[in-house]
Amino acid sequence: DTGVSQDPRHKITKRGQNVTFRCDPISEHNRLYWYRQTLGQGPEFLTYFQNEAQLEKSRLLSDRFSAERPKGSFSTLEIQRTEQGDSAMYLCASSLRGGRGYTFGSGTRLTVV
Amino acid sequence: GNSVTQMEGPVTLSEEAFLTINCTYTATGYPSLFWYVQYPGEGLQLLLKATKADDKGSNKGFEATYRKETTSFHLEKGSVQVSDSAVYFCALPPQGGGSEKLVFGKGTKLTVNP
Numbered sequence: 001d002t003g004v005s006q007d008p009r010h011k012i013t014k015r016g017q018n019v020t021f022r023c024d025p026i027s028e029h030n031r032l033y034w035y036r037q038t039l040g041q042g043p044e045f046l047t048y049f050q051n052e053a054q055l056e057k058s059r060l061l062s063d064r065f066s067a068e069r070p071k072g073s074f075s076t077l078e079i080q081r082t083e084q085g086d087s088a089m090y091l092c093a094s095s096l097r098g099g100r101g102y103t104f105g106s107g108t109r110l111t112v113v
Numbered sequence: 114g115n116s117v118t119q120m121e122g123p124v125t126l127s128e129e130a131f132l133t134i135n136c137t138y139t140a141t142g143y144p145s146l147f148w149y150v151q152y153p154g155e156g157l158q159l160l161l162k163a164t165k166a167d168d169k170g171s172n173k174g175f176e177a178t179y180r181k182e183t184t185s186f187h188l189e190k191g192s193v194q195v196s197d198s199a200v201y202f203c204a205l206p207p208q209g210g211g212s213e214k215l216v217f218g219k220g221t222k223l224t225v226n227p
Contacts, residue, residue, distance in 0.1 A: 004156070033214065042202050042217030043157065056214065091156055101147055102215075104156035 002026075004105035006092050012111045013082055020078045021108045025094030032075050033102060034067055035091040036060065043091055049075060082112045115140040117203045119218035126193055126225050134188040134221045136177075136203035146170075146179055146186040147204040147215065157202065160188075193225045 005024040013019050025032050030051050035043035046065070048056045051072035061067075064082075069075040079086055089109050093102035120135040138146065145164045149157040161170030163179035163186065170177050175190045188201060203218040 006156075031213070040219065042204070042220050043215075044217075045207075045214040048214055093157075101159040101162055102157075104149075104158065106154075106156045 004103050006105035006108050010109045018080045023075045023092030029094035029096050031095045033093045037089040084112045087112045114207045117218040119203050119221050123222040129192045132190040132193045136186045138184050144206045148188050149202040151200045195225045198225045
């Protein structure tokens with residue numbers, strides 16, 4: 001069990017560029033979550049997968065954001081036409097089933113300049 | 114929907130001091146309650162949880178009791194160490210039961226000085 005892995009750890013991009021982040025959950029976990037955390041705030045829910053199905057999306061996930069989990073294993077989060085307001089830490093978490101808490105990755109810190 | 118309110122930080126203590134970080138919640142029913150900890154430069158780790166009223170969660174010397182009378186889940190530790198310096202988040206599911214997604218408080222930053 002290597003925990004939840006996120007790549008890259010840091011990303012600096014120019015406004016208007018597209019970025020993609022990857023999350024590898026704990027292998028036996030069928031549930032995967034994406035959260036966004038801005039400075040001085042707690043994480044905010046973005047979206048959730050059970051296996052390959054995206055079951056819930058937050059209103060925070062605008063049309064510029066898309067997440068996939070094509071084979072029910074790793075997941076990607078893409079942000080198109082990045083804006084400065086997208087600068088944040090993007091956290092991935094996984095779990096085996098609800099009620100027991102998540103395991104979080106270390107996050108991808110995005111800076112849009 | 115459900116929400117949590119945490120005490121404002123930052124909190125600065127000397128080593129071996131007693132720690133309390135207040136968390137109060139507003140919820141429908143009796144959802145599970147969680148404390149997460151975030152060390153510098155890292156993601157969040159589950160510190161402890163309680164799944165029903167009067168439950169006490171504990172881990173690494175930290176404790177929190179689920180109190181429905183006061184709708185609180187305060188985090189306590191009798192003697193903090195420098196290594197406890199981190200940001201602490203209280204969390205619960207948004208409404209009803211289950212915990213497929215969590216609502217987090219704003220976090221309380223703790224600094225412990227030697």
